[in-house]
């Protein structure tokens with residue numbers, strides 16, 4: 570494997586299950602995947618090659634900050650996002666096994682997404698190429714998920730594409746009823762402003778735990794201002810690097826930062842409600858851009874197709890006044906997740922554009 574810096578670009582897996590025994594009085598049915606033993610979660614993460622560093626829960630879901638990104642567990646949905654040289658797709662078999670055998674849950678749909686790796690030659694199998702990932706997925710997922718689609722959504726730059734694979738047993742159903750009323754926005758940023766990226770380095774021998782150093786970074790950088798309603802679980806790595814999960818009712822947000830010069834990267838992901846103030850996307854995006862001032866940025870938005878026809882304009886309208894020019898915009902439809910819009914941006918001028 571080639572030597573490289575830390576791979577910031579995450580791989581993201583979302584799995585939805587249904588209950589084989591829909592008895593509403595059964596506590597297992599209500600908590601579903603949240604009943605997974607912590608030992609089982611650790612075994613799943615061991616297959617991926619990462620660990621839990623911090624956890625936070627509310628009445629809707631459990632969230633974990635990982636050594637490489639994040640895990641969210643809802644009663645019938647799991648979102649696992651990992652970076653570096655983790656082997657995310659190796660979580661699928663143990664996840665299905667535990668859900669089936671311990672909780673009587675059956676997989677009904679799956680989606681896998683990622684950007685373009687900065688260091689593709691450093692990725693281990695099955696992440697050695699998108700073709701290898703697809704072969705692995707086709708061989709791993711159960712046959713009831715027979716409606717499948719894979720696509721590489723392009724941009725003007727060959728180094729920025731959005732890789733998508735979805736599989737479902739019912740192409741006419743969204744992964745979950747409430748997904749009809751939500752959007753998921755994933756922002757990937759590279760070439761971070763070096764001064765802002767510097768805030769994600771710790772002082773040598775600072776005598777702080779990862780948790781307290783993380784809390785300081787959350788406040789110093791203004792990450793706590795993105796959603797003031799959210800409870801935040803944050804962690805600062807040593808000597809640098811930062812991860813946080815925010816939980817706000819049923820909705821989550823998550824930020825991960827690789828601040829090292831030469832391969833700096835930050836990601837922001839959130840689920841938002843379509844029923845909220847329509848300008849939420851704009852406010853959130855502007856705050857995120859100001860925290861990192863990236864040289865390049867991609868935004869992937871998944872939601873109902875009628876909403877996505879408008880959402881890409883909102884995203885471009887929020888980014889362009891901050892000096893980020895929209896360079897490409899593509900849209901596609903996928904069974905189970907609906908419409909995906911993928912946009913890329915580059916910074917016009919660094920100076921004076923983000924006051």
Ligand SMILES: C[S@+](CC[C@H](N)C(=O)[O-])C[C@H]1O[C@@H](n2cnc3c(N)ncnc32)[C@H](O)[C@@H]1O
Pocket residue numbers: 575576577578579635636637638651652653806807808809810811812824825826827828829834835836
């Ligand atoms: C896990 S975090 C955030 C990952 C996220 N996908 C990203 O790049 O934005 C990665 C950052 O933490 C640093 N780091 C320090 N110690 C680490 C550790 N034990 N495990 C993972 N990352 C560590 C890495 O060098 C990198 O800057």
